[in-house]
Amino acid sequence: MGLTSNKVLVLAIVVAAALFIGTVWLWPRLARQSWRAVSGRVGLMLFTQVALFVSVGLAANQAFGFYASWADLFGTETDTGVVVDHSVNGSTGGPLQVVSTSDVPGVRATRPETGGQVQKVDIVGRTTHIGAPAYVYLPPEYFQPQYRKRTFPVAVVLTGYPGTAKSLVTKLNYPSTAQRMAKDGQMQPMILVMLRPTVAPPRDTECVDVPGGPQAETFFAKDLPDAVLSHYRGGKQPGSWGVIGDSTGGYCALKLAMHHPNVYTAGAGLSPYYKAPIDPTTGDLFHGDKKLRNRADLWWLLRHEPAPDTSLLVTSSKVGEHNYNDTMKFIERVQATNRTRISSIILQSGGHNFNTWRREIPPTLQWMSGRLVDH
CATH class of the missing domain: 3.40.50.1820 (Alpha/Beta hydrolase fold, catalytic domain)
Incomplete structure (x- = not known):
């Protein structure tokens, strides 16, 4: 799925919503002071924040068209163009x-x-x-x-x-x-x-x-x-x-x-x-x-x-x-x-x-x- 795909945006929103609901549901169980409980709270908050950030970022990119693809986003789009010559059967060269x-x-x-x-x-x-x-x-x-x-x-x-x-x-x-x-x-x-x-x-x-x-x-x-x-x-x-x-x-x-x-x-x-x-x-x-x-x-x-x-x-x-x-x-x-x-x-x-x-x-x-x- 491409960076600008609506499916990607919907998936990101669903994941963010699920993490938010999961955080609210699990928070009382993680209220203890053990290292596992503290780690669980930190993990839930971190993943929820990242999911929200990704959702907002994808929505902003959809609205403003900053990046066209994943390669464009991560800077891996470095290939130069390739010249293709076409025959005269409907398309023109040049x-x-x-x-x-x-x-x-x-x-x-x-x-x-x-x-x-x-x-x-x-x-x-x-x-x-x-x-x-x-x-x-x-x-x-x-x-x-x-x-x-x-x-x-x-x-x-x-x-x-x-x-x-x-x-x-x-x-x-x-x-x-x-x-x-x-x-x-x-x-x-x-x-x-x-x-x-x-x-x-x-x-x-x-x-x-x-x-x-x-x-x-x-x-x-x-x-x-x-x-x-x-x-x-x-x-x-x-x-x-x-x-x-x-x-x-x-x-x-x-x-x-x-x-x-x-x-x-x-x-x-x-x-x-x-x-x-x-x-x-x-x-x-x-x-x-x-x-x-x-x-x-x-x-x-x-x-x-x-x-x-x-x-x-x-x-x-x-x-x-x-x-x-x-x-x-x-x-x-x-x-x-x-x-x-x-x-x-x-x-x-x-x-x-x-x-x-x-x-x-x-x-x-x-x-x-x-x-x-x-x-």
Whole structure:
């Protein structure tokens, strides 16, 4: 049974409940002062607490999509992707392979022409050789005959760390939100490419080209657009691509838009931070390269490099988010550049969680739509 299986969660809850009842039932029998009775009380309390902790942890993982599998949880997911060449009997070769297709969750439609489609894909970077699974949302217009020659704007959507790409589809509801808003005329139809920034699991690369390691930034700035455009009718002209992310993905989105404004004309960071951390999950990202470390610091970029011609959106909450003060300072610093455009969504309250981001996603998609062009 998988980590996200409902059966695992139900089993954990049943075990916790049984241990709790057993503790209440057996406690009077263990009230004596002998070492056996004391050991029994300690054992019951310990196992009950562990069972409760496991149940709460599994429920939280179900709700927020931190880890996709047991291997992901314990850090044993280290295998790199394998390139599989397919014949021309229905599937296409190249750096992007479609694994499966499905309807858009939450959208009642029997055909992609009316409800859109979500495709699960595998992407392998031609220059970085990084392999990453992703989900691609195609709007209904993509399948309609009158739009068969049209290209569509593309928004790359990134999770936090560790995160799972599937959570963007089933928990944060990006495809169904985009489908509904386009249908209501609140945004233009767009292709969404949804994946996590963790392209070398379990390591958190912070979208950095690590010296001698994963070239994560190059993957997102070059390989990912090349792979998507080799398979889909995405916009190839300047102004056709944007990037959105939450938490770690939010930092990556802002950095990619600032480093590569010729690729990403807009970047939206939901609850972002503004400087790459160094901790046990990242390892040594820079290997003593001061220039690389500085470029990963968005504060340093705004002070020492020409302001990029791009649009940025940042979000925070006055109560519940730790990045509020930094976000307000970042807005002021970007405004002082007189070149980079900055917008914000500031909630009165909201924590660093899916519920908060679900409130910010509709206006973020509308903002992104207004800054991307189709051709």
